[in-house]
Amino acid sequence: MTQEHTSRGPTPANENLFAALVAAFPADRSACAVETETGLQYSWQDLLDATAMVANLLQSLGLEPGARIAVQVEKSVEALILYLATLRAGLVYLPLNTAYQSAEMAYFIDDAKPAVVVCSGRNFGWISKMAFLAGTAHVFTLNEDRTGSLLDRAAQYSRNHIVAKRSADDLAAIIYTSGTTGRSKGAMLSHGNLLSNARVLQTYWGWRTPQQGGDVLIHALPIFHVHGLFVAIHGALINGSKMLWMAKFDPKAVLQAMPRATVFMGVPTLYVRLLAEPGLTREAVRNMRLFISGSAPMLIETFNDWQQRTGHAILERYGMSETVMLTSNPCLPADGERIGGTVGRPLPGVQLRVQDEDGCAVPVGEIGGIEVKGPNVFKGYWNMPEKTAQEFTADGFFKTGDVGRVDANDYVTIVGRSKDLIISGGYNVYPAEIEGYINALPGVAESAVVGVPDADFGEVGVAVVIAKPGAVLDPAAIIAQLKATLANFKIPKRCFVVPELPRNAMGKVQKNLLRSQYQAV
Ligand code: MLC
Ligand code: AMP
Numbered sequence: 001m002t003q004e005h006t007s008r009g010p011t012p013a014n015e016n017l018f019a020a021l022v023a024a025f026p027a028d029r030s031a032c033a034v035e036t037e038t039g040l041q042y043s044w045q046d047l048l049d050a051t052a053m054v055a056n057l058l059q060s061l062g063l064e065p066g067a068r069i070a071v072q073v074e075k076s077v078e079a080l081i082l083y084l085a086t087l088r089a090g091l092v093y094l095p096l097n098t099a100y101q102s103a104e105m106a107y108f109i110d111d112a113k114p115a116v117v118v119c120s121g122r123n124f125g126w127i128s129k130m131a132f133l134a135g136t137a138h139v140f141t142l143n144e145d146r147t148g149s150l151l152d153r154a155a156q157y158s159r160n161h162i163v164a165k166r167s168a169d170d171l172a173a174i175i176y177t178s179g180t181t182g183r184s185k186g187a188m189l190s191h192g193n194l195l196s197n198a199r200v201l202q203t204y205w206g207w208r209t210p211q212q213g214g215d216v217l218i219h220a221l222p223i224f225h226v227h228g229l230f231v232a233i234h235g236a237l238i239n240g241s242k243m244l245w246m247a248k249f250d251p252k253a254v255l256q257a258m259p260r261a262t263v264f265m266g267v268p269t270l271y272v273r274l275l276a277e278p279g280l281t282r283e284a285v286r287n288m289r290l291f292i293s294g295s296a297p298m299l300i301e302t303f304n305d306w307q308q309r310t311g312h313a314i315l316e317r318y319g320m321s322e323t324v325m326l327t328s329n330p331c332l333p334a335d336g337e338r339i340g341g342t343v344g345r346p347l348p349g350v351q352l353r354v355q356d357e358d359g360c361a362v363p364v365g366e367i368g369g370i371e372v373k374g375p376n377v378f379k380g381y382w383n384m385p386e387k388t389a390q391e392f393t394a395d396g397f398f399k400t401g402d403v404g405r406v407d408a409n410d411y412v413t414i415v416g417r418s419k420d421l422i423i424s425g426g427y428n429v430y431p432a433e434i435e436g437y438i439n440a441l442p443g444v445a446e447s448a449v450v451g452v453p454d455a456d457f458g459e460v461g462v463a464v465v466i467a468k469p470g471a472v473l474d475p476a477a478i479i480a481q482l483k484a485t486l487a488n489f490k491i492p493k494r495c496f497v498v499p500e501l502p503r504n505a506m507g508k509v510q511k512n513l514l515r516s517q518y519q520a521v
Contacts, residue, residue, distance in 0.1 A: 016163050017166075017195045018088040020198075020238065021087075021234070022048070024239060025047075028044075030043050034242070034245050035242065035244055036247075047081065051084045052160060053085075054089075054150070054154045055086075055161045057150070058116065059161075066170075068094045068113070068114040068174060069082075069092065070096060070108065070112060071094065071118045071224075072097075072120070072224075073142045074120060074143070074144040076142075076143075077245060078146055082118060087191075088163050089161075091115075092173060093173040095175070095229060096176070097224045099487035102126060103485055107184065112174060113135060113136075115136065115137060117131040117136050118139075118142050119141060119142075120142065168191055168192025171188050172193075173194070173229075173230075174187065174189070175321040177322065178428055178430035178433055185382070185387060187378045189378050189379070194230055196374075196376055197324040198234035199238065200325075200347050202235065203348075204331060204335070204348065205290065207241065208241075209239055210240050215239060216263070217261065218244050218246070219245050219246065220249040220266065226324055227294060227295050227426065231319070235263075251273045251277050254270075255274070255277055262287060262290065263291075264288065265292045266291075266293055267425060268295075268302055269296075271306060280309055285310045290331060293315070293316050295319075295426040296425075296426050297423075298340075300341045304340065307340075313338040314340075315338055315344075316340070316344065317343060318343035318402075321378075322377065323374075325347060326347065327343045328344045342413045345411055351372065351374060351397070352406070354369065354371075355369050364408050365408070366405060367405045368404075369403060372397060401417055401421070402416075402418075422450075422459050422460070423458065425489065429490045431451075435448065437486060438465060441481055442471075443467055443468050443472070443473050444467065444468065444478075445467060445468045445471075446465075448511060449462070449463050450464070451515065453519055460492070460493040461490070462496070462518045463496070464498055466499070466501060473497045475494075475495035476495075479492065494521050
């Protein structure tokens with residue numbers, strides 16, 4: 001990075017992530033940067049112009065540094081522009097899954113106290129009411145068809161904008177992840193966290209710059225979690241690579257796009273669904289360079305079936321909202337072999353160790369808790385200093401809550417989780433949160449939610465419920481009530497009303513017994 005000089009001496013270069021992304025845009029700004037499935041093309045210049053206009057609008061609001069821009073909108077290129085404009089304006093992006101319903105949204109808005117909320121027009125009524133009550137000053141709308149007050153207002157602003165100066169430690173985004181106690185925690189990620197990870201992945205995954213023939217990414221993931229928002233978007237942009245942009249994952253559309261693409265990223269469910277397509281052949285993937293999977297464990301059968309059908313070994317990597325990417329199987333042959341069932345080696349710059357419950361390192365190959373340190377590790381949980389302190393060791397390692405082992409060649413295998421968490425289709429579901437809602441339903445004495453294997457989603461939730469004396473519970477009614485309150489991916493797929501839950505001598509519910517009892521349902 002070059003340094004600017006003033007008469008007072010050198011000023012630090014701008015460490016705003018947006019500045020680094022723009023520096024990688026191709027010299028030919030008229031080339032296509034993003035193409036949608038409906039055939040819309042956005043050039044690199046379009047991205048520059050539109051992010052400038054939205055950044056100017058955001059800056060015109062006179063917000064404090066560190067102000068949060070909370071966004072719950074459907075995936076669109078304009079939503080991507082809003083994300084980039086937030087970085088550009090030096091504000092903090094706070095994406096929210098579109099599946100979240102009113103109770104979930106109320107919690108996030110109340111906790112994060114965003115200065116701006118952007119929602120889809122159809123939700124404006126209830127979200128704006130909630131936001132204004134929480135003290136938010138500005139609520140805009142943004143719809144997937146390029147309408148809404150955000151774009152109407154931004155259209156009045158200039159296409160010239162100087163990227164706000166930010167240091168590597170300044171916050172760029174807050175990503176909410178569910179907590180074991182049921183309370184979501186906002187992971188605070190800085191410009192430096194995101195940029196260091198993007199640069200490491202650019203090299204480690206062998207991204208080819210436009211001068212090297214270029215890569216083209218199929219972007220079919222949601223953009224409100226780190227996989228679609230950071231790993232995929234930063235990966236393409238910091239390499240000046242085009243994205244084929246899909247609002248929703250559709251296996252047929254992905255297959256159709258493959259001849260024009262070179263890189264695909266997905267959670268394991270996406271690979272399982274692609275494997276169900278007879279059109280997935282070696283011919284269909286002939287131009288593809290790299291298939292990457294993460295966010296949830298990939299079954300070895302999926303890895304093997306994919307290799308057999310396409311000739312490609314899927315590159316599995318491992319990460320978290322709190323840390324972005326931590327480990328990866330090799331991409332380039334010089335770095336080694338991709339080994340199915342493992343998540344590869346710690347990425348350059350990431351320190352990873354496996355500890356026992358007493359905080360001592362376990363011998364090579366033995367199982368323990370995974371702890372990590374590196375420039376990618378987050379700054380802490382929003383407004384939760386005690387929780388943050390608990391999750392770090394005295395020597396500054398973050399306790400991931402994942403359980404695994406590292407072999408003699410440094411390959412990491414994740415064998416389980418110490419946190420009571422279900423990962424369903426790449427989304428995290430915390431049983432404690434769902435149990436809290438079930439326990440609050442009339443007639444419910446107690447409940448336990450456990451994850452069971454599922455061919456499509458990898459794992460899905462099953463609820464086991466005890467009625468209060470004299471109450472009669474209907475499992476279908478319980479599911480229906482949950483659907484009215486919670487994000488759809490959190491809803492247990494099955495519910496059973498039983499007389500009692502298995503408990504150990506301490507009176508604790510034995511979830512492992514429930515898991516084996518219900519795994520065949
Ligand atoms: C949808 N449903 C789910 C679900 N997604 N249920 C459980 N788990 C999920 N993930 C519900 C729907 O509401 C519907 O319920 C029913 O299941 C069938 O829906 P569908 O039409 O099959 O779902 P679809 O819309 O196709 O979505 C499936 C999916 C989506 C796999 C495409 O879940 C998805 O995009 N997942 C990716 C998540 C992701 O990006 N994770 C990254 C996190 S970052 P009903 O009752 O209405 O019929 C992270 C860090 C890292 O973890 O390392 O990357
Ligand atoms: P999130 O909080 O949504 O960022 O989810 C992070 C969690 O997803 C990690 O702590 C892991 O438990 C899990 N995870 C991510 N990638 C993988 C992977 N490749 N294999 C197994 N688990 C994974």
